[in-house]
Amino acid sequence: MSTEIKILKQVLSKYSKPMTLTYPSTVAPERRYSQIPEGLRGIPERDNDKCIGCRACYFVCSGRATSIYDKDAKRTVEIFLFRCTFCAHCQEACPEEAIKMTNKFEIAVPNREDPAARVITELDLLKCKNCGNPYVTRKLVDRTYERLMEKIDTIVKETVSNDYKKLDGYCPDCRRAYGVDFDTHTKKYVWLEGV
Amino acid sequence: MGIMDKARIYSPWLYHLHCGGCNGCDIETLAALAPRFDVERFGIQLVPSPRHADILLTTGCVPKQFIPMVKRVYEQVPEPKVVVAVGSCACGGSLFYDDAPENYAILGHPDLLIPVDVYVPGCAPKPEAIINGVVQGILKLAEKRAKK
Amino acid sequence: MVDLIYTVVSLIVIVPLALFLGVVYSFLLRKLSARFQWRVGPMLRMYGDLKPLLGTSRLLQPLYDILKLYGKETVVPDVSRRRLFVYSPYLSLIFAVAAIFFIPFPGMPLLSGVPYSLIIASYLLIASILFTILGPIASGSPWAAIGARREVELFLVSELGFVLSIFAIAIARQSLVIWELSKGAQSVYLALLTVTAGALMFAAVLGKLHIKPFDMPEAEAEIVAGPYTEYSGKLLGTYYLSKAFLLYGLVALFISLFLPPLATDVLWLPLYLIAAFVLVFLLTAVQVLNPRYRIRNAINWYLKVVIPLGLLSFIIALAIWLVV
Numbered sequence: 276m277s278t279e280i281k282i283l284k285q286v287l288s289k290y291s292k293p294m295t296l297t298y299p300s301t302v303a304p305e306r307r308y309s310q311i312p313e314g315l316r317g318i319p320e321r322d323n324d325k326c327i328g329c330r331a332c333y334f335v336c337s338g339r340a341t342s343i344y345d346k347d348a349k350r351t352v353e354i355f356l357f358r359c360t361f362c363a364h365c366q367e368a369c370p371e372e373a374i375k376m377t378n379k380f381e382i383a384v385p386n387r388e389d390p391a392a393r394v395i396t397e398l399d400l401l402k403c404k405n406c407g408n409p410y411v412t413r414k415l416v417d418r419t420y421e422r423l424m425e426k427i428d429t430i431v432k433e434t435v436s437n438d439y440k441k442l443d444g445y446c447p448d449c450r451r452a453y454g455v456d457f458d459t460h461t462k463k464y465v466w467l468e469g470v
Numbered sequence: 471m472g473i474m475d476k477a478r479i480y481s482p483w484l485y486h487l488h489c490g491g492c493n494g495c496d497i498e499t500l501a502a503l504a505p506r507f508d509v510e511r512f513g514i515q516l517v518p519s520p521r522h523a524d525i526l527l528t529t530g531c532v533p534k535q536f537i538p539m540v541k542r543v544y545e546q547v548p549e550p551k552v553v554v555a556v557g558s559c560a561c562g563g564s565l566f567y568d569d570a571p572e573n574y575a576i577l578g579h580p581d582l583l584i585p586v587d588v589y590v591p592g593c594a595p596k597p598e599a600i601i602n603g604v605v606q607g608i609l610k611l612a613e614k615r616a617k618k
Numbered sequence: 619m620v621d622l623i624y625t626v627v628s629l630i631v632i633v634p635l636a637l638f639l640g641v642v643y644s645f646l647l648r649k650l651s652a653r654f655q656w657r658v659g660p661m662l663r664m665y666g667d668l669k670p671l672l673g674t675s676r677l678l679q680p681l682y683d684i685l686k687l688y689g690k691e692t693v694v695p696d697v698s699r700r701r702l703f704v705y706s707p708y709l710s711l712i713f714a715v716a717a718i719f720f721i722p723f724p725g726m727p728l729l730s731g732v733p734y735s736l737i738i739a740s741y742l743l744i745a746s747i748l749f750t751i752l753g754p755i756a757s758g759s760p761w762a763a764i765g766a767r768r769e770v771e772l773f774l775v776s777e778l779g780f781v782l783s784i785f786a787i788a789i790a791r792q793s794l795v796i797w798e799l800s801k802g803a804q805s806v807y808l809a810l811l812t813v814t815a816g817a818l819m820f821a822a823v824l825g826k827l828h829i830k831p832f833d834m835p836e837a838e839a840e841i842v843a844g845p846y847t848e849y850s851g852k853l854l855g856t857y858y859l860s861k862a863f864l865l866y867g868l869v870a871l872f873i874s875l876f877l878p879p880l881a882t883d884v885l886w887l888p889l890y891l892i893a894a895f896v897l898v899f900l901l902t903a904v905q906v907l908n909p910r911y912r913i914r915n916a917i918n919w920y921l922k923v924v925i926p927l928g929l930l931s932f933i934i935a936l937a938i939w940l941v942v
Binding site for chain 2: 293294295296298299306309336338339340355356357358359360361362369380381382383384385387392
């Protein structure tokens with residue numbers, strides 16, 4: 276009986292204030308949500324301008340939520356949220372810091388095809404100058420060149436840069452098939468080893 | 471809108487079906503039912519028997535041994551009913567499901583067995599997200615009628 | 619003639635009124651236990667922006683539950699004894715409604731003036747509960763069978779307290795008519811009896827309504843939903859309806875027997891309602907502050923409390939009868 280009286284006292288001391296939040300309602304915005312922590316991994320968001328379609332997120336994705344497919348001269352990079360575990364590996368792996376985990380979490384969709392269930396980026400593919408097949412995104416070529424030039428040794432820089440520009444715009448198949456015609460510098464790797 | 475339709479919206483009863491999975495979503499679901507979020511404000515109650523339920527709330531990917539139980543519990547819920555899949559496992563199978571080399575033990579998402587009406591992705595979804603999904607489920611429930 | 623017409627009209631009026639009050643009492647049970655747990659509970663005033671979707675008030679939440687159940691598919695298991703399974707809820711409802719006719723409401727004596735109305739009312743209340751046991755037994759579910767068995771055991775002991783308390787009052791007042799009991803004059807000795815027999819009746823009401831320490835018949839998470847496991851749709855709704863009537867009936871019987879003049883004249887109506895709300899508050903407090911007993915503990919508790927209190931009440935009642 277004494278414990279019950281203790282409980283009753285405790286209950287009645289805070290009797291006037293229920294601790295319930297007002298969630299779906301917006302009447303009291305400060306009491307709407309529970310605590311949203313600083314590093315909450317919510318729905319991932321991709322910056323369409325920054326994404327270069329490099330597949331780094333595809334390779335690290337543990338739940339196979341990320342898929343990349345080329346169709347009609349477009350490369351689609353998508354995260355299917357139904358398979359996503361919100362682990363933020365793609366955020367870590369992204370070389371361009373295009374993927375950011377937001378702290379949004381309210382998502383409920385009525386069917387699998389709903390656009391809200393996917394984080395989609397569509398990128399235009401570059402067509403091969405020779406055969407006309409789409410093969411890679413423009414941004415990926417440019418960013419690879421930039422990063423290459425940042426890190427490469429000054430001795431080979433000019434040669435590599437010239438070769439890169441000669442090969443630019445051709446798909447890997449065409450490069451292999453018509454390699455001789457490009458007249459690229461064959462010795463650059465030998466020089467690199469010597470440095 | 472008649473009084474019966476209103477009553478259907480005003481008192482949706484939940485049955486929580488845990489079919490495989492890591493318990494994360496179940497903990498969040500229970501948090502959504504606890505005093506902090508208190509869904510009884512809107513007449514939502516957790517019922518112990520699927521025969522009383524309006525909303526079937528499933529969590530977790532379905533192990534193969536659990537297939538008959540999922541089907542049976544779904545059939546026990548009287549019409550009109552709505553299924554809300556909570557968590558990435560229940561929505562798309564998440565880490566556990568794969569098409570190509572089929573898993574020997576795990577079927578994947580319950581969507582392969584029963585028609586799901588609302589998906590709440592998240593690993594695990596916050597209680598607010600679950601309440602949001604249940605509210606969408608209620609809206610779907612309002613559209614349905616009992617089969618005569 | 620006028621009396622007859624008044625009785626017939628009041629019999630027709632009391633059914634929706636009792637339903638409304640029963641629904642309000644069960645709303646209060648839910649709301650108060652929610653507030654005890656620092657929750658909001660079913661909202662009396664819905665949030666402004668959600669009103670178009672979710673309604674303005676949930677005062678009638680238990681009624682909405684019942685209406686919803688009436689709009690749902692009803693599943694009858696193949697293994698059940700179909701007739702008993704299907705008719706039990708309706709019989710339970712009929713007996714609960716019939717019991718209400720014998721319990722007075724302020725301004726409405728109803729049938730409480732007929733001879734032996736106390737015995738008739740208590741029999742009808744017992745019959746109503748009996749059919750919440752018979753239906754589940756016929757359902758063929760092991761969970762329902764376990765729940766029903768627990769309910770039988772609880773029913774036996776709680777009924778003992780119920781019968782002892784009403785007969786202690788009846789002996790002291792030398793009447794078996796509820797209407798006469800409910801307008802009897804108070805005295806010091808009767809007040810003493812009211813305390814002991816009232817406590818006894820309160821304990822019996824706890825068992826009859828499955829309030830928390832005695833909710834083992836429908837122990838959730840333990841034996842699924844107990845007796846109601848196989849019930850769905852209309853049949854479950856009918857059980858809930860009879861529960862609402864039963865809640866009203868027991869509260870009304872308690873007030874008319876133990877708080878005498880309140881259930882007689884229409885002028886007492888505000889006090890009657892206040893007394894009813896206080897009673898519901900006490901039921902809620904017991905429900906919130908107690909864990910669930912095992913059936914053995916519950917029977918022990920009833921026997922420890924019911925037999926001494928019942929004997930005490932009977933001694934007081936006999937003393938009043940013989941001496942005063």
